[in-house]
Amino acid sequence: MTQPPAVELRGITKRFPGVVANRDINLTVARGEIHAIVGENGAGKSTLMKILYGMQRPDEGTIAIDGQHIDLRSPTDAIGAGIGMVHQHFMLADNLTVLENVVLGDEPRRGPRLDIAGARSRINELADTYGFPIDPDVLVEQLGVGERQRVEILKVLYRGARILILDEPTAVLVPQEVDELFRNLAELKREGVTIIFISHKLDEVLSVADTITVIRAGTTVRTVEPSSVTARQLAELMVGSELPTPETRDSTVTDQVELEVRELTVRADDGRTLIDDVGFRIRRGEVLGIAGVEGNGQHELINAILGIDDPAAGTIRLGDQDITHWSTRDRRDAGIGYIPQDRHREGLLLASPLWENVMLGHQARAPYSKGPWIDRKGARQRTIRTIADYDVRTPGPDVPAYALSGGNQQKLIVGREMEASPTLLIAAHPTRGIDVGAQASVWERLRQARADGLAVLLISADLEELIGLSDTLHVIYRGRLVAELDPATVTAEELGSYMTGARAEEARP
Ligand SMILES: Nc1ncnc2c1ncn2[C@@H]1O[C@H](COP(=O)(O)OP(=O)(O)O)[C@@H](O)[C@H]1O
Ligand SMILES: [Mg+2]
Known part of the structure; x- marks a missing residue:
């Protein structure tokens, strides 16, 4: 039997x-x-x-x-x-x-x-x-x-x-x-x-x-x-359909530096060092990836670049301006786009309609406002376009953000950030928890951003994503950049051993 x-x-x-x-x-x-x-x-x-x-x-x-x-x-x-x-x-x-x-x-x-x-x-x-x-x-x-x-x-x-x-x-x-x-x-x-x-x-x-x-x-x-x-x-x-093939990866890296971080140190209120003497440059047309196990300073690095936290030391330059002491709002207006790691807490107002979400962070500008007033019609029209251009699957601009699947929420955020024409795009775990269809679409957008000459800072725990998209790849461990690896040759295993600190010391220049 x-x-x-x-x-x-x-x-x-x-x-x-x-x-x-x-x-x-x-x-x-x-x-x-x-x-x-x-x-x-x-x-x-x-x-x-x-x-x-x-x-x-x-x-x-x-x-x-x-x-x-x-x-x-x-x-x-x-x-x-x-x-x-x-x-x-x-x-x-x-x-x-x-x-x-x-x-x-x-x-x-x-x-x-x-x-x-x-x-x-x-x-x-x-x-x-x-x-x-x-x-x-x-x-x-x-x-x-x-x-x-x-x-x-x-x-x-x-x-x-x-x-x-x-x-x-x-x-x-x-x-x-x-x-x-x-x-x-x-x-x-x-x-x-x-x-x-x-x-x-x-x-x-x-x-x-x-x-x-x-x-x-x-x-x-x-x-x-x-x-x-x-x-x-x-x-x-x-x-349920055929996937797009990955693009050929000809380098688009230029020699114009868009973001320069020098000797950046960030400390917690209790004095602990969260970011320890970090420096790097991202040129236009370049994706710089940072690999790391969560909690090794990635979040603090992003907050420092966005001006949410003040560094204890170091400088941050965007284009030809020193933005180290600028407000977050001014930095965003100067051209920093941001795809946050937590869509629900940082990226969206879940209970608000999509058109309000598309304005988020950009509400003081056309087409969202006319003088001091919110331009509801302009915002809705822009949202309808973003929905179409970024393939956000939803009945329309008036549904609340929580009604969308994670992948569609993410496509909406990517659309919103790209529509603001940034010069630097910070993407934190941009495809975490979303389906393969939406993932392919977000990857495509990041490649497009790079081809359009943006500087992209990609922070991710998905090693395949980092290796696949980055032109330059760093590993962050305990708040320090401990290794710079070549994405064309590095393996996920090698990256993993730097990420866990197993090979951190020997790689430190
Ligand atoms: N407790 C619940 N209440 C309402 N809708 C739910 C609940 N759990 C899951 N869903 C919905 O059911 C569908 C399937 O969800 P889920 O089983 O979590 O998918 P998966 O694990 O494959 O990502 C989704 O549309 C989700 O929003
Ligand atoms: Mg599940």
Whole structure:
């Protein structure tokens, strides 16, 4: 007799007000396989997994685990059925130890007392079996991202999960950590654990998955084996159309310096050094990329260039002007465009209509104002044009920004910034969390900006993006630029080792 599949979802439909997140989805996951689910942002992947984890109830459809129909009313039911989930955003308590986090909500008891020793030996045993080196007594706040993720997985295994769901686990990792995660997953698989793994990074899906299911607009479009498709074909299945080919990369770098940062130092209120003697120049037609693990000074560097924070030392020149002491407003008016890393907090007024969002930061200028008045008609017309030119998919300029998908929000921001004709464009994680279609479009815009002679400062954690777009590539580590690498020859692994500090010292000139 053949084994029943570990998971069988049939005809799953889930509606939210105004959207059908899952539409008659069928998914079969064999026991002991690594099954990847890929799809654009908003395709319905997380929703489907939340249904399998009992966090959301489907409107229609059935779920069978190991051939048994089951009604999952809550995560507790799912855990009881051997299903565990590691979410996109970690849910650990920083001020507790690994052990405390792992047992939290499932405290081991011996009679009325907590059985800490018992828990510790279980954790050690699990860590051993699955090759997860981790100290149960260390505080979670002391762990790096990759280790935290391991704790999350351990927590799920501790509860007896035999089916492990990982929602975009690699989005937060550097290449070395991704490799390590994949080794862990392979080990879990050898021990018979079934893994469902969501991603939109196609090369990694192709390298790690046994089976790949593509979801588009809430529906499963195809289930394939990695050996039968290329990354490009997969991407086309995801977006449902052919992708534009990458442009040839002839250099457009001129010899006119647009931004010059010299000996820049920024300190926190408590005196800690956040940016430490940083200097670089960006010429017109050049993309200068800065790679780094988040929290190494990227944000502070941007704030200093934008005039949000005052530097303790150093100078910043834009074109032929010293802007070190200018206001943010004056710098923006002088030609700095900015695509912020957090669209929701910095880039958009989510509750306001698109036409107000397109004015944001530029409201004192035509076509948004006439004398002291906001020119509503002019702003709406400009927005309609931006929507068309930047392929923002929306019913019109009056819908609120929150109604757009992340990719469309980002295209709107890019449109707004480019329409102001900047001479320097600062792009912070410009394609984070958006789908491959929107990503291709944003990349295209950045290439176009470069070809048009803009100086572009690109800060990103996506190494492929940095390597692909940059003319010059620096690595920031603990507030210092520790290496300058050639994007034409550098590998993601090399970059990763500078980013984690492993090779920082030897590269320092
Ligand atoms: N709790 C919710 N309420 C309303 N709409 C939701 C909710 N969760 C997801 N959606 C919508 O359902 C669609 C699918 O979302 P999601 O499953 O998160 O996609 P993915 O994980 O593939 O990016 C999106 O349009 C999203 O806005
Ligand atoms: Mg998701």
